[in-house]
Amino acid sequence: MERRELPQAQRGTARATLLRKLALGASVALGLVAAAPLGAQAAAPAACAALQEKYPDWKGKTLVNAINPHTPGYETIDPKDPSKYIGFDIDLGEAIGECLGFKLTYKPVTFAALLTTLAAGQADIVISDIYATKERAKAADFITYSKVFDGVLVAKGNPKGINGINMSMCGTAAAENTGYVEVPLIQALIPECKKAGKAEPTIQLYDNNANCIQAILAGRADTYINDVNTVDSAVKAYPEKLEKAIAVTIPYSVGIAVPKDKPKFRDAVMAALIEVQKAGTHMALLKKHGLDVNNFKEPDILTAD
Amino acid sequence: MSLFLHYLSMPYLLEGIELTLEVTALGLGGGLILGLILAGMQLSRFWLLAAIARAYTVIFRGTPLILQMVFAYDALPHIGIKLPAVLAAGLALACNEAPFIAEMLRAGVLGVDRGQVTAGQALGMTPRILMWRVIAPQAIRTMIPAFGNEAVSALKNSSLASVVAVQELTLRSTQLASSTFDFFSIFFASGLLYLVLTFAISIIQLFIEWLLDLDRAKGRQRQLADYLPWRRVDLTTKLELAAATARDPEPVQAEPADTPPLALTREERIRRAATITRNNIAVETKDLTKSYGAQKVLDGLDLTVRVGEVVALLGPSGSGKSTLLRCINHLENWDAGTVRVGGRRLGFDENGKRLSPRAIANERASVGVGMVFQQFNLFAHLSAKENIAGPLRWVHGMTRIDADRRATELLDRVGLSHRADALPRHLSGGQQQRVAIARALAPNPSVLLLDEPTSALDPELVNEVLEVIRRLAIDDGLTMIISTHQIRFADEVADRVAFLSGGTIIEEGPAHEVLSNPRNPLTARFLNVMEADKTPETVR
Numbered sequence: 001m002e003r004r005e006l007p008q009a010q011r012g013t014a015r016a017t018l019l020r021k022l023a024l025g026a027s028v029a030l031g032l033v034a035a036a037p038l039g040a041q042a043a044a045p046a047a048c049a050a051l052q053e054k055y056p057d058w059k060g061k062t063l064v065n066a067i068n069p070h071t072p073g074y075e076t077i078d079p080k081d082p083s084k085y086i087g088f089d090i091d092l093g094e095a096i097g098e099c100l101g102f103k104l105t106y107k108p109v110t111f112a113a114l115l116t117t118l119a120a121g122q123a124d125i126v127i128s129d130i131y132a133t134k135e136r137a138k139a140a141d142f143i144t145y146s147k148v149f150d151g152v153l154v155a156k157g158n159p160k161g162i163n164g165i166n167m168s169m170c171g172t173a174a175a176e177n178t179g180y181v182e183v184p185l186i187q188a189l190i191p192e193c194k195k196a197g198k199a200e201p202t203i204q205l206y207d208n209n210a211n212c213i214q215a216i217l218a219g220r221a222d223t224y225i226n227d228v229n230t231v232d233s234a235v236k237a238y239p240e241k242l243e244k245a246i247a248v249t250i251p252y253s254v255g256i257a258v259p260k261d262k263p264k265f266r267d268a269v270m271a272a273l274i275e276v277q278k279a280g281t282h283m284a285l286l287k288k289h290g291l292d293v294n295n296f297k298e299p300d301i302l303t304a305d
Numbered sequence: 306m307s308l309f310l311h312y313l314s315m316p317y318l319l320e321g322i323e324l325t326l327e328v329t330a331l332g333l334g335g336g337l338i339l340g341l342i343l344a345g346m347q348l349s350r351f352w353l354l355a356a357i358a359r360a361y362t363v364i365f366r367g368t369p370l371i372l373q374m375v376f377a378y379d380a381l382p383h384i385g386i387k388l389p390a391v392l393a394a395g396l397a398l399a400c401n402e403a404p405f406i407a408e409m410l411r412a413g414v415l416g417v418d419r420g421q422v423t424a425g426q427a428l429g430m431t432p433r434i435l436m437w438r439v440i441a442p443q444a445i446r447t448m449i450p451a452f453g454n455e456a457v458s459a460l461k462n463s464s465l466a467s468v469v470a471v472q473e474l475t476l477r478s479t480q481l482a483s484s485t486f487d488f489f490s491i492f493f494a495s496g497l498l499y500l501v502l503t504f505a506i507s508i509i510q511l512f513i514e515w516l517l518d519l520d521r522a523k524g525r526q527r528q529l530a531d532y533l534p535w536r537r538v539d540l541t542t543k544l545e546l547a548a549a550t551a552r553d554p555e556p557v558q559a560e561p562a563d564t565p566p567l568a569l570t571r572e573e574r575i576r577r578a579a580t581i582t583r584n585n586i587a588v589e590t591k592d593l594t595k596s597y598g599a600q601k602v603l604d605g606l607d608l609t610v611r612v613g614e615v616v617a618l619l620g621p622s623g624s625g626k627s628t629l630l631r632c633i634n635h636l637e638n639w640d641a642g643t644v645r646v647g648g649r650r651l652g653f654d655e656n657g658k659r660l661s662p663r664a665i666a667n668e669r670a671s672v673g674v675g676m677v678f679q680q681f682n683l684f685a686h687l688s689a690k691e692n693i694a695g696p697l698r699w700v701h702g703m704t705r706i707d708a709d710r711r712a713t714e715l716l717d718r719v720g721l722s723h724r725a726d727a728l729p730r731h732l733s734g735g736q737q738q739r740v741a742i743a744r745a746l747a748p749n750p751s752v753l754l755l756d757e758p759t760s761a762l763d764p765e766l767v768n769e770v771l772e773v774i775r776r777l778a779i780d781d782g783l784t785m786i787i788s789t790h791q792i793r794f795a796d797e798v799a800d801r802v803a804f805l806s807g808g809t810i811i812e813e814g815p816a817h818e819v820l821s822n823p824r825n826p827l828t829a830r831f832l833n834v835m836e837a838d839k840t841p842e843t844v845r
């Protein structure tokens with residue numbers, strides 16, 4: 001349907017918009033966002049031309065990127081122009097696409113549906129702040145591109161004294177998105193809490209970040225553990241009500257998911273990502289979106305076998 | 306508040322409405338088509354179709370819509386059907402709505418009075434005409450409120466399309482909430498937009514109800530305001546309306562009760578009997594046998610009726626009178642024996658093969674057997690005139706002008722030309738039965754069957770109907786078989802009475818003879834009881 005291509009049709013304008021400064025409102029998590037000039041983002045033209053010659057299958061194509069657009073900084077709609085998507089993942093995907101000669105349209109789905117949508121062929125690629133785990137690699141191949149730092153979001157003053165995914169969570173309620181990797185980590189605490197004679201932690205599963213954050217604001221949940229930048233943006237939006245208790249490291253990387261049956265596409269995306277990184281675009285985008293540059297990671301491939 | 310207004314007027318959300326409506330329209334439209342098919346299958350006489358439809362209903366009514374959405378979107382591509390998101394969502398919604406709509410349709414169809422269906426069959430309507438002209442117009446009227454419900458529910462259910470990436474109102478709202486953190490302003494705004502949409506559906510529903518209101522066209526104009534929830538309008542009795550639909554007061558000369566009784570003298574009777582015995586056979590049943598389960602209703606019944614003859618069937622309830630009449634019109638099948646009307650054997654083609662319902666309908670129309678029912682069975686949605694003219698056009702292919710002329714003529718004959726435009730529910734029982742007789746006479750039947758034509762009438766209304774029948778017998782020489790409890794009437798009008806008991810004729814003969822001098826003790830006992838009962842015939 002043309003309708004879904006609408007955001008894509010406006011990507012052209014979006015790219016033009018990147019050239020000027022984007023001042024997102026106070027409600028936007030990131031605060032100031034300085035757009036690097038487009039020239040700095042484009043990977044080396046010669047290297048990309050060589051890649052397009054090597055991987056010609058996607059040149060001139062328009063691919064579908066399935067995203068869960070509820071993660072400010074990574075992917076959300078643009079509050080100034082809701083027909084567009086903005087964020088680090090969006091820009092990175094476009095840079096990779098530019099290098100390989102394809103364009104992207106976006107398909108917003110729930111987090112849990114990202115890989116299903118990919119597997120059903122309803123999307124060609126998933127660049128949506130999804131952690132690459134062995135478990136998920138059964139459904140898709142991953143090209144990892146970012147380290148993971150999680151933040152622990154709690155109500156102001158941290159009344160339950162939560163300081164990580166540890167025994168401090170016994171007897172508390174955690175809000176999480178369906179399908180998040182934090183879910184099994186918290187579940188793993190249940191037997192430990194029991195052993196220590198404490199109450200078990202409970203998990204409330206929601207559909208998107210906004211609902212998880214609302215759960216804390218409404219007093220239904222005590223904590224929401226997710227990517228540190230997401231947590232920071234929530235604190236920025238509700239500085240009187242929320243705070244970040246601590247940042248924790250999680251043993252995963254963020255990855256671009258591609259269909260398992262398209263190894264050639266996976267290799268092409270990986271090669272393009274390397275070029276994008278070489279050109280300094282990756283780092284520039286982290287800065288542009290106010291993300292920690294320590295997230296930077298050289299790409300690896302993660303598959304189920 | 307200003308944020309709320311900002312989001313309420315945001316083009317991004319308003320554009321979402323378009324997709325919401327698209328999915329809803331696909332769901333409702335597709336659901337209606339699928340629902341029609343399903344309802345047709347369930348009402349079908351082929352059990353396999355009905356079973357398949359039932360299975361479908363169980364599955365799609367019994368699983369959550371959200372799963373069906375995900376299935377249509379994510380599972381169908383694995384078998385090579387990759388639908389765009391809007392179509393996948395529309396398909397899932399349609400598949401989900403279909404069983405609900407089918408049940409609505411089925412309830413609507415089954416809710417139409419069985420008697421009207423029988424009357425339509427008796428008039429020679431094929432199942433198709435019957436559905437289109439009698440059942441559907443009434444069923445649709447009763448289904449509109451339910452359909453309004455279903456439309457509202459489909460509109461709200463379309464929000465589940467957000468799980469398969471359709472950028473409709475709900476998905477846009479959640480995305481906007483995620484990027485702006487203005488959670489509540491956004492959801493209040495989108496809630497209000499949904500309310501506006503569902504309110505619009507309610508308005509459309511009320512408008513259609515008003516449009517299809519049978520009473521709207523005539524008399525006191527009912528206003529849309531009457532449909533507002535707090536208005537209390539009496540929708541059933543409408544005395545005011547009944548009065549308004551009468552063009553003139555009942556003309557005195559049209560009242561048949563005022564004319565002198567048309568009883569025949571003894572000599573006239575004898576002459577008549579002599580003529581009749583020379584006439585051809587109009588109806589003949591031979592060894593007619595029929596059982597309902599273990600109970601035998603007709604037990605080898607033989608009856609011969611000649612052209613111009615009036616035969617009264619008497620006998621206690623359950624003696625088989627009605628069943629016999631219904632067999633002669635082939636509204637019932639029989640187990641053994643034959644029925645011939647005008648020399649033609651009913652129910653079988655030239656090769657002796659059983660006829661289909663459609664062929665039976667055509668047979669009825671061509672052999673010319675009219676039928677009048679105890680409960681009148683007028684088509685409730687049609688005016689008196691249209692009750693007569695409609696079947697003439699649909700079954701006998703008359704032009705509107707000819708059919709209307711014939712209807713007017715017949716209404717005049719039964720003294721009801723002043724009520725031509727009245728709906729059946731605005732007519733008295735006696736008037737309804739007179740219209741029903743006119744309707745049965747319209748195609749010029751060779752035989753008229755009357756199944757207890759006055760039993761459902763108030764005593765003071767019996768005579769106006771009997772008078773019409775008497776004229777048909779004496780003035781027109783119409784062949785008639787009447788099942789009745791009106792002994793006096795049978796005596797006056799019938800040439801012959803046949804007394805039924807246990808599915809056979811136990812005594813028959815010239816009316817006056819049998820009634821005044823019964824030979825069979827059962828007949829005598831029955832006649833005694835009827836006398837003692839002081840049934841309505843004593844009104845005269």
